[in-house]
Each structure stands twice: as structure tokens, then as C-alpha cells.
Amino acid sequence: MTFIAFAIAVIAWSLAVLRWAISLRRGRGRGAMVMLSCVVVVIAGASIALDVHAMWTARSAPSSSLDIRVVRHGDWWQLDYARDRVRVTTANELHVPAGERFTLNGRVVVAGLLWPDKPATPIVVQSREEFDRWLANEARPANVPLAAAWRFREDGCAYCHVIRGVVNETWRVAPDLTHFATRATIAASGLPNRRGQLTGWVVHSRGVKRESAMPDNAMRPEELHAVVALLESLH
């Protein structure tokens, strides 16, 4: 209601300015005034039309039973997804379906239109099909060879990190790594998920991100490369 009243007021005001500009005496400045007020009318009209379109899209968006909870843990984000019977916990990269109503931390939102309290984590808006595929993959446990799983535990990663299918604990001390390789970024920081960045991060995370809570892991180089290979295999 407030929006409609405001929109009408803006349009009325810009039209009034335009009318005033046209009524000016012919002479220096009139053309510029007319042109300027035309520009104002066009900009106001376009932005109002976009807003109306966005509101319409939001209103007509189909609702889903998807419920996402974003929990902040110091320097990383825990992301809990619930839809129908599926319960998935991931971290640091918020995937949302486009053009669909869902709840985010208890508030109803439509992706890209209304963010109540925008989490400062990378957001991936996907089409409904892409999102469904992504969620189905996330729900699967990781497929890790036994030796690599042993290595992950032996190097102490499993004291904090969970990989469903390898480390089936429920703790939330550090980001869940079950499908780590599908994430485009690491460290909840926008740093690309590539081997160079990842290797340095695993050994000495504070060299990459000062406030990181992950301790240094000065493991033997061949163990380091094995751990990085394991992380790269978590699709």
C-alpha cells in the first residue's frame, strides 16, 4: 500500500515537473528543462515498472516446502536444508532455487528479490532443475576409498570436519566437507576452489584468511597431497 501511494506520488510529481517545464516561456533553458524532466519521468516509470514486475513475480512464485537455515559460526556458515524428507547440512555456499518461494531463517523469500538478512556468503541462484539435482547430490554420502578415509582421520581433519560416509559425526565445529569439490570457493571467503589456493589453506589457513580458526597442519608433503586429492574427489 505504501509502495503504491509512493509510486503514484513520484509519477504525479515528475509529470508536474514535465508540465511546468513545457509551460515555460520559449527561450534559453526551456529545451534542457523539458529534456531533463522527460528523463526523470522515464527513470521513475522504469524503476516503478521493475518493482511492480518483481512484486508480481514474488507473488506468483510457486511455494515449496524448502526450508533453509543459515547459522553463523565465527568465520564460516553452516547451511541446513530441509525439504520433504531430505535433511542436508552443507557450508559456506548458499544454493537457492530461482523463482520459488522458500523459507530462509524462518522468513518467506524468493531468490534474487527479497533478502531479509543477506548472509555474507557466496550465493548461487539456480534453476529449479539444477537446484533439485544439486540437493539430491548433496543428500548422498561421499564415496571415498578406504585408504583416503583412513588418511583423513589419521591427519586429524576428522576432529572438526564431517564427511558423511567417512566421518559420520554430528558435530558442527567446522564446515561439512561431504561434497566439498562441488563448491566454487573455499574458506567462506570467495577464494577460488583450486589446488594452489587449497594446498596453502590446508597447511596454514591464516596465511589466506587472518581470522580463520583452523589450526596449522604441517603434515608430510605426500600426506598433504593425498589430503588435497581427497578433497578434490568430493564431488
Place this chain on the structure above:
Amino acid sequence: MELHPHEHVAIGCFRGLVLMSIGIVLVGSAALFFAWRYTTPHDPLPGYNGTPQRGRILIARYGCASCHLIPGAATQGLVGPPLSHFGSRSYIAGVFPNQPIDLQQWLQHPQSMKPGTGMPDLGMSDRDARDVAAYLATLK
């Protein structure tokens, strides 16, 4: 063609705006170009046939600074040796002479050149290795 006086004004006003925008764009581009030209090394050193500027960008893309301290990089890793003054150093990894071919080889295949090293193979292409080597050599 006959024009009304106010049309002259309108066209004149518009022309001023366009000229001003062009001016701002030109001056801005010139400033950016000179900042780029004189704050980053431009010509490769003798023996290096890569492009230093591109190497500098690639260093950010490959994440070298996650492990190495590199002047001008966003992150400052302490995992591997610092690469400050790399162009003045005698050896690569304490084993190979710091020469163009050795450096390019090292950047591409550290694991086969020195098995057991902490530096991972990053799948660097020939061209990328030439450019990164050309940049590192300028760090005198």
C-alpha cells in the same frame, strides 16, 4: 534547416554533456593506462620470453600466494619460501639454478623434478609457466 531557438539550446546542452562524458572517459583511461604502465614491470628480462603482467595476474589465479609471500599479492602465505627478490636468488628450491628453462620446468612439474616437495603440480600450461617465470624474474 530552420531550428527554433529552444531546440538549439537543447542540442547544445546535450552536446556539452556528451563532450564532458567523453572527456571523463578519456582522462580516466589515460590515468589507468599510465598507472598500469609504470607500476608493473613491462618488458621481460633477457632470456625470458613471457609477459610479466600476465604472469602477475596468473599468480593470483593459481593461488601461489596461498603458500608463498609474493610482493603485491592479496594473501601472504608462509607455507613455502618467500618469493621476494626471487629474481636475485641463485637457486630454485635449493636444487636448481635460477634460469629461465629450469624455472619454467619447476613451475610446471615440481613433483617430478623434486619428489617429495610440498609444492603441488598445478597443471600449468607452457605459456602460463613462461609468463609466471617472466614475472618472478622481475622481482629483483
